[in-house]
Amino acid sequence: MKIGYFTERPVRWVPEEVILQNGAHFGVSNKYFDREKASDEYNYWLDENCYAEEVGFDIVALNEHHGNPFCMGSVMNVEAAILARITKRARILLIGNPLPIIKHPLRMAEELAEIDLISRGRLIAGWVRGAGSEQFFNNANPSYNREYFEEAHDFIVQAWTRPGPWRYEGKHFHYRHVNPWALPYQKPYPPMWIPGTLSPETVLWCAKHSYPYFGLGTSLGPTCDLWEYYAEEAQRNGYQAGPENFGYVIPTFIAETEEKAQELGKGFLFGGGQNTFARPEHTLPPGYNSKDAIRRLAKQPHGSWLGISGEKLRGHTEERKVDPEEVHRKLEPGYKRAQSQYQLIIGSPKTVTAKLKTILAVLRPGSLVVFNVQGPISNKDRQTSMRLMAQEVGPALKEHAKSLGLVDAIERTPGQSKIQPGVKRVPVADKGPLKELGLL
Amino acid sequence: MIKATEETLDIAGARLVMVKGGSGKPLLIFHDELGYPGWMTWNESLAHDRTLLIPLQPGYGKTPRLDWIRSYRDLAGFYSQVVREMKLDPVDAIGFSAGGFIAAEMAAADPRIFSRMVLVAPMGIKPAEGEIMDIFPITIRTHLRATVADPAGTPEFAKIYGGEMTPEQFEAFEDARAESSRIGWEPYMHNPSLPHLLRGLKTPTLLVWGSADNIVPRGCIDAYQQAIAHAQVAIIEKVGHRPEIENSAEFERVVSRFLAA
Numbered sequence: 001m002k003i004g005y006f007t008e009r010p011v012r013w014v015p016e017e018v019i020l021q022n023g024a025h026f027g028v029s030n031k032y033f034d035r036e037k038a039s040d041e042y043n044y045w046l047d048e049n050c051y052a053e054e055v056g057f058d059i060v061a062l063n064e065h066h067g068n069p070f071c072m073g074s075v076m077n078v079e080a081a082i083l084a085r086i087t088k089r090a091r092i093l094l095i096g097n098p099l100p101i102i103k104h105p106l107r108m109a110e111e112l113a114e115i116d117l118i119s120r121g122r123l124i125a126g127w128v129r130g131a132g133s134e135q136f137f138n139n140a141n142p143s144y145n146r147e148y149f150e151e152a153h154d155f156i157v158q159a160w161t162r163p164g165p166w167r168y169e170g171k172h173f174h175y176r177h178v179n180p181w182a183l184p185y186q187k188p189y190p191p192m193w194i195p196g197t198l199s200p201e202t203v204l205w206c207a208k209h210s211y212p213y214f215g216l217g218t219s220l221g222p223t224c225d226l227w228e229y230y231a232e233e234a235q236r237n238g239y240q241a242g243p244e245n246f247g248y249v250i251p252t253f254i255a256e257t258e259e260k261a262q263e264l265g266k267g268f269l270f271g272g273g274q275n276t277f278a279r280p281e282h283t284l285p286p287g288y289n290s291k292d293a294i295r296r297l298a299k300q301p302h303g304s305w306l307g308i309s310g311e312k313l314r315g316h317t318e319e320r321k322v323d324p325e326e327v328h329r330k331l332e333p334g335y336k337r338a339q340s341q342y343q344l345i346i347g348s349p350k351t352v353t354a355k356l357k358t359i360l361a362v363l364r365p366g367s368l369v370v371f372n373v374q375g376p377i378s379n380k381d382r383q384t385s386m387r388l389m390a391q392e393v394g395p396a397l398k399e400h401a402k403s404l405g406l407v408d409a410i411e412r413t414p415g416q417s418k419i420q421p422g423v424k425r426v427p428v429a430d431k432g433p434l435k436e437l438g439l440l
Numbered sequence: 441m442i443k444a445t446e447e448t449l450d451i452a453g454a455r456l457v458m459v460k461g462g463s464g465k466p467l468l469i470f471h472d473e474l475g476y477p478g479w480m481t482w483n484e485s486l487a488h489d490r491t492l493l494i495p496l497q498p499g500y501g502k503t504p505r506l507d508w509i510r511s512y513r514d515l516a517g518f519y520s521q522v523v524r525e526m527k528l529d530p531v532d533a534i535g536f537s538a539g540g541f542i543a544a545e546m547a548a549a550d551p552r553i554f555s556r557m558v559l560v561a562p563m564g565i566k567p568a569e570g571e572i573m574d575i576f577p578i579t580i581r582t583h584l585r586a587t588v589a590d591p592a593g594t595p596e597f598a599k600i601y602g603g604e605m606t607p608e609q610f611e612a613f614e615d616a617r618a619e620s621s622r623i624g625w626e627p628y629m630h631n632p633s634l635p636h637l638l639r640g641l642k643t644p645t646l647l648v649w650g651s652a653d654n655i656v657p658r659g660c661i662d663a664y665q666q667a668i669a670h671a672q673v674a675i676i677e678k679v680g681h682r683p684e685i686e687n688s689a690e691f692e693r694v695v696s697r698f699l700a701a
Contacts (some may be wrong), residue, residue, distance in 0.1 A: 136577050143622035281579045287618030295607070437662045 001360075001401035002408045004093060004369035005052035005386060006249060009045045010270070011069035012376045013037050019271030020322040025070040026133040026278035032069070035377050042079075044379065047063075049083055051383055053090040056390040059124070061093040061249075061369050064194075066101070066137040069376075070277055077111045084119035084350060091410070093369070095195040095214060095249070100148035101138035101424030104176050108152070108392030109159040112190065113182040121185040126193045127153055129202070133278035135285045143287025146201065148172055154362040160189040177189055191409060193367075198226050201290055207233035208240070210415030212366065214247035217274075220342055220362055221440055224429035227363065231428045232404060240417040241428050243366035243406040248359065252345040252370040254352050254388040255381065255416075265346035269331045270375030343440060345370075356393065357400045361433050366408035368397070442487045442492075442542060446502075451468040452521035459494040462487025467532050467699070468523070469494045470539030473575065473624070474584070475501070475616040477600045479512070482688045483657045486696065490532075495522065499619035501612045511623050512538070512564065513631060516545030523553055530555040532699055537656065537681065538563050544664070547645075548637035558695055561681050562646040563629040565667065567659025572629050577622055580605075580613045589652035589680035596685040635667035641681075642672060645671040646698040650679035650686065672698065 014032050022028050024400060049060040062079055065071040080092050092115070102108060116123040129149050135142040151170050158168075164179030184190050195214040196202045207230040215223045225235040227246055234241035251268055254259035268274075275282075289297070338344040345355050349382055356368065370389055419425060434440045444461030459476060461483065467490040471477070476496055483492055498518070499505035509515050519542060524531050533554045535543030540562025546553050563572055575583050584601040590595045591601075620629075645668050649660070649661045665671050674694040679686035 139626060141621060141625040142576075143625070166693050281577055281582070286576055286614070286621040291611075291615075294611055 001365075001398055001406045002058040002091070002367040002410060003390070003397065004061050004091075004249075004367060005049070005057040005372070005390075006061035006063070006369045007075075007372040007382075008063065008065075008070060008374060009041070009072040010374045011038075011072055012041065014069045014271075016271050016324050016424050017322055018070070019276070020324060020327055024276045024279040024282070025271055026068045026131075026282055027136075028069050030067075036211070038072070038177045045072065046079065046082055046086065046120070048379070048382065048386075049079075049090075050087055052386055052390070053087045055387045056394060057090060059091045059093045059367070059369065060087065061095050063095050063128075064098070065131065066134045067347045068133065068277070070271075071195065077115060079124070080115045080398050081111075081118060082102065084115045084122065087119075087122075089122075090260075091122050091124055093124040095193070095216075095369075096128040098128050098134060099152035101130040101134050101140040103138075103140060103148065103152075103173075105155040105173055106150035106159060106178060106180065109156045110180050112156075113160070113180065113184045116184040116186055116190050117182065117204060119185070121190075123184070123186070123190040124193055125190045126135075126195055129288075130196060131278065131283070132285050132288050133282040135288060136282060141287075142285035144172060145288050146290070150205070153434060157189065160184055163267065177214075193409065195247075195249065195391070199228060199293070200226065201293075203227075203230050206230065207245075208237060210234065210239060210245065212245050212247055212409045212414055214249055214369070215363070216249050217251055217343060217371070221360070221431065221432055223363060224431050226433075227429045228427065231425055234415075235419055235425045237415075238418060239415045240419040240425055241414075242412070242417055242426075243364050243404075243428075244409040244412045244414045246363065246365040246428065247367035248363050248365040249369040249371055249407075250345055250356075250359065251343070251373075252352060252356070252385075253373045254347065254349055254385045254393065256348065256384070258348050258351060261347045264377055264381055265373060266271070266328070266335065266346070267373040267375030267377045268344055268346075269328065269335055272327065273331065273374070300309055344431030349388050352389070353393045353396045356397055358433050358437070360397065360401055360406060361430060363429055364404065364406055366411075367404055442484055444483070444492070449522075449526075451525050452459065452518055453531050454498060454506055455504060456498070456517070456522060457496040459496065460465075460491065462491045463490075464489040464533070466491045466493055466528055467534065468676055470519070470533065470535040470542045471497065472537035472539050473616060473620040474587075474600075475612060476687055477685075480596050480599070480688070482563065482596055482684045482692050485688070485692045490699075493528075495519065497619065499617075499622070501615040505619065509623060511544050511631070512541050513549075515623060516542050516549060520550055520553060529553050530556075532556045534558040534560065534695065535562060536560045536684070538624065540564060541624075541629065541631075541634075544621050544634060544638060545631065547643055548634060551641050551643060554643050556644045556646075556699055556701075557694060558577065558648060558698060559569075559664065560683065561650065561656040562647070562660060562664060563624075563656060564631060565635050565660060565663040566627070566630045567657045568656050568662045568666070569659035570657030572657065573655045574628065576617070576625070580610070580617065584613075586654045587681040588686055589650065589654075589678060590606065590686070594682075594686050594693045596688070597682070600685075635663060638664075638667040642670075644698075644701070646695070647671050647673045648683060648691070648694060649673070649675055650681060650683040651675055651677045653681045655681040674698075 064073040064076040231241040540559035541564030
């Protein structure tokens with residue numbers, strides 16, 4: 001099993017009430033951007049990733065978001081290129097490049113090839129569709145989001161494998177001279193691991209390509225179901241899915257004591273936390289979801305989340321005063337609930353080890369990536385969490401993973417375990433521990 | 441009472457659903473970017489001496505989406521084929537909002553296709569001043585409410601949006617938004633070449649605009665007037681983007697007078 005490190009690189013100086021007043025992180029005015037602080041922080045995030053390698057993480061993972069102080073990574077390939085040079089051992093995992101909003105797959109193929117060359121083959125490429133809000137930020141037509149995603153991916157694979165020059169005339173992308181003089185170091189190209197939030201369409205697409213699917217802190221029960229769905233499709237494509245086909249990214253914060261971890265772990269709630277990444281109208285741009293997904297959403301009983309009823313929407317359109325203390329009080333029960341449901345893992349090394357072992361037993365992922373705390377938590381406390389994870393929790397987890405037979409996608413290429421027609425496939429997840437914990 | 445019926449036509453390479461009602465000379469109607477809102481008082485009035493033909497835009501739920509249509513100009517080309525195959529041309533036409541954009545594109549490509557053309561709060565040309573409201577980063581509810589100046593004082597608005605939606609209505613609105621976005625995302629709900637292609641158009645044209653329109657600014661009307669020099673303008677006071685239901689009497693009066701001229 002591989003253990004990875006991930007941080008959103010949050011903007012740590014923006015006043016929380018500004019985010020709360022805006023109703024979301026996306027859309028907070030960049031008049032709050034501080035060039036001096038940002039300069040320090042971008043350098044710190046690179047150093048922090050080096051520290052992750054130093055304390056023993058196998059993987060450093062990067063992402064990007066746009067127009068959003070939730071994450072300082074706006075162009076992850078820039079950071080990945082620097083890490084390619086200044087790290088020595090860790091794999092560099094991109095979770096992931098938002099193909100539909102970048103809209104230039106040839107350039108993407110070149111950038112990633114260079115990163116892979118500089119790192120001497122440590123790149124793991126990953127693709128995402130981009131959050132709803134990012135379609136607006138980048139003026140990427142959301143109705144074509146999935147078509148852009150699939151066409152860009154197919155093009156990049158060709159650009160990395162088919163000797164040029166050749167001409168490409170697709171539906172959305174056109175290149176009259178494809179002949180990149182930067183090809184990946186890894187042959188035929190870097191592994192691709194795909195993060196997602198349980199869109200069945202993406203899960204199916206991953207299974208067809210035998211790409212590992214990474215649940216981004218998704219609820220454990222539905223994640224098990226979707227992973228079996230993946231395994232069904234894998235079987236239709238002639239292989240038995242296993243731990244190498246799955247990964248999991250989970251918000252995790254560790255301190256020496258339970259009390260300290262609980263207090264600092266509240267950083268995950270900063271500005272409302274992940275639930276306030278973007279307002280509803282920015283989360284679901286037109287055409288971004290499939291018709292099936294829209295049908296499912298439309299049948300949800302109240303649906304105020306989508307603005308069908310007025311309550312939530314009024315909250316976002318009317319001027320209001322926000323009291324951060326009051327918001328925190330309201331978030332407190334959710335903070336506890338998320339922990340009892342294993343959506344937030346916070347505590348001393350002992351507590352965290354036990355909880356992550358349970359996640360390993362349920363989801364059986366080949367790779368586990370821990371997502372460090374958000375909010376204005378000090379570098380020292382962040383690094384303590386990283387050190388405890390890598391040096392105290394990590395070895396115990398790896399031992400446990402070994403006993404569970406959790407093989408990662410580097411050790412075993414996904415799709416290699418062939419399955420004969422008519423042979424019953426093996427389940428890929430185990431809901432047993434969830435039943436015991438009363439989480440089903 | 442005149443009722444509308446729906447029929448499916450095998451036409452122009454598609455299975456086009458057409459709402460039809462009334463009797464007399466055909467009057468072609470292009471609905472707006474949120475879809476056909478239903479048969480209203482103004483439809484009923486005009487249907488006394490005109491046959492109203494309202495094609496339901498491909499991709500809006502009933503008429504299947506045509507994958508090759510990727511712009512309003514493509515859509516206009518498709519509708520032009522429909523008009524020719526039905527041997528309607530020249531025909532009188534009314535287009536509402538993005539439906540006005542469609543009609544204008546059709547007239548630009550084939551100046552003889554319409555005998556008279558009414559564009560109600562039309563999108564399609566970048567406004568000389570102001571901006572067409574960005575209807576995509578807002579919820580359907582916000583969008584719908586922004587289309588009328590006084591939702592509570594507009595009884596027929598309740599037929600379009602009564603405060604809550606069934607899942608079916610929600611899905612239909614999402615279909616409409618997705619298709620509008622597919623063909624109108626960029627440039628946003630306009631075509632930079634349209635004003636140039638409209639120059640010299642001889643088709644008698646009426647531009648209708650509500651003085652409290654939140655969606656399409658007066659600048660769009662000014663831009664259309666610059667492109668079609670002879671176009672007449674009817675401003676209906678104190679109404680928004682749906683003058684046909686916000687002040688249907690005045691709307692019927694100006695449109696009927698223009699079509700009868």
